[in-house]
Amino acid sequence: MIDLVTLKTFPSMNLKEYVRDTGTKLMVFSPFVSFLQGLEDMNSELAVRNALQVVQDAIEGTDCGVLGICHLNKKADLDAVEKLLGSVAFANYVRSVMLVKCENRETAQHRLVHAKHNWSIKGSDLLYTPECIGEPRSQDVRVIWSMPESNVEADNLYDRTKKPEKKSAVAGSISEVPRRRPSRSGYRRSRGGWVQS
Numbered sequence: 001m002i003d004l005v006t007l008k009t010f011p012s013m014n015l016k017e018y019v020r021d022t023g024t025k026l027m028v029f030s031p032f033v034s035f036l037q038g039l040e041d042m043n044s045e046l047a048v049r050n051a052l053q054v055v056q057d058a059i060e061g062t063d064c065g066v067l068g069i070c071h072l073n074k075k076a077d078l079d080a081v082e083k084l085l086g087s088v089a090f091a092n093y094v095r096s097v098m099l100v101k102c103e104n105r106e107t108a109q110h111r112l113v114h115a116k117h118n119w120s121i122k123g124s125d126l127l128y129t130p131e132c133i134g135e136p137r138s139q140d141v142r143v144i145w146s147m148p149e150s151n152v153e154a155d156n157l158y159d160r161t162k163k164p165e166k167k168s169a170v171a172g173s174i175s176e177v178p179r180r181r182p183s184r185s186g187y188r189r190s191r192g193g194w195v196q197s
Contacts, residue, residue, distance in 0.1 A: 126147065
């Protein structure tokens with residue numbers, strides 16, 4: 001069973017009772033910070049730890065896990081786990097942190113990296129590509145999983161100092177590449193726009 005709880009209904013819930021009464025096995029909070037009751041300052045380590053303790057208390061002694069989805073800041077000089085927006089307590093308090101990065105915008109392939117792994121063995125990186133099933137923009141999506149040839153160090157995952165690979169040749173001139181998606185199928189996205197497949 002999947003139960004959708006919104007930001008409007010969540011504050012009135014007794015999370016501890018809900019988990020125990022329903023036998024919930026996984027709670028997904030997106031974005032996590034919005035569901036942390038009483039959290040007034042997401043940059044305060046003490047405030048974040050107190051808010052996370054409420055969630056921990058609710059699942060203590062149950063088979064329920066929590067997946068909190070957080071956003072990253074764009075600061076380049078931070079370690080991967082420190083890129084989580086707000087206090088470092090978001091990363092320090094939890095036992096496991098997974099990071100996601102788009103690997104290939106043309107194919108929508110993403111890389112999932114196990115960045116922090118207390119009490120567990122570090123998992124291998126995974127690649128995944130979400131695919132729409134049926135009509136374009138449908139809400140029915142499947143995910144295609146694969147293994148990369150090698151793992152990436154979490155701290156190098158968002159490294160923007162890498163220079164793009166040099167291209168040995170350019171196919172056509174930029175003026176020949178449409179900037180907007182053509183109305184007909186048979187085109188694919190490229191770095192300069194849309195090209196015929």
